Amino acid sequence: MEDSANHIAARARIIISDLVPDGKTMVELERPGETVIAVHPDHISPELAREWNAHLAHAVRSGRWLRAETPPDQPRGHPES
Numbered sequence: 001m002e003d004s005a006n007h008i009a010a011r012a013r014i015i016i017s018d019l020v021p022d023g024k025t026m027v028e029l030e031r032p033g034e035t036v037i038a039v040h041p042d043h044i045s046p047e048l049a050r051e052w053n054a055h056l057a058h059a060v061r062s063g064r065w066l067r068a069e070t071p072p073d074q075p076r077g078h079p080e081s
Contacts, residue, residue, distance in 0.1 A: 010034055010067040012056040014049045016041050035067060 011034045020027055020040040031038040037050070059065035 001028070005066065010060070010065065012060060012065050012067075014044070014052045014056070015041075016044060016049055058060060 010054060013034075017038040018041060020038050024040065025043045026037055026039040045081045056065060
């Protein structure tokens with residue numbers, strides 16, 4: 001689904017990963033049509049990740065989770081940490 005403001009329905013999920021860099025609690029990974037939030041295992045329980053994933057799946061199905069896609073010719077910012 002896409003609207004005129006380049007918002008698309010996108011899958012969103014949380015994963016638990018040892019690959020999150022030292023000094024970070026989480027990192028966001030964006031792929032076409034998908035947002036993945038990787039959280040270091042010291043900072044989230046499997047139960048919380050499952051609950052968040054159920055919440056995010058509902059938000060996507062109900063149209064409450066839309067992602068604004070940045071056109072490829074525009075620079076993308078990164079949050080400061």
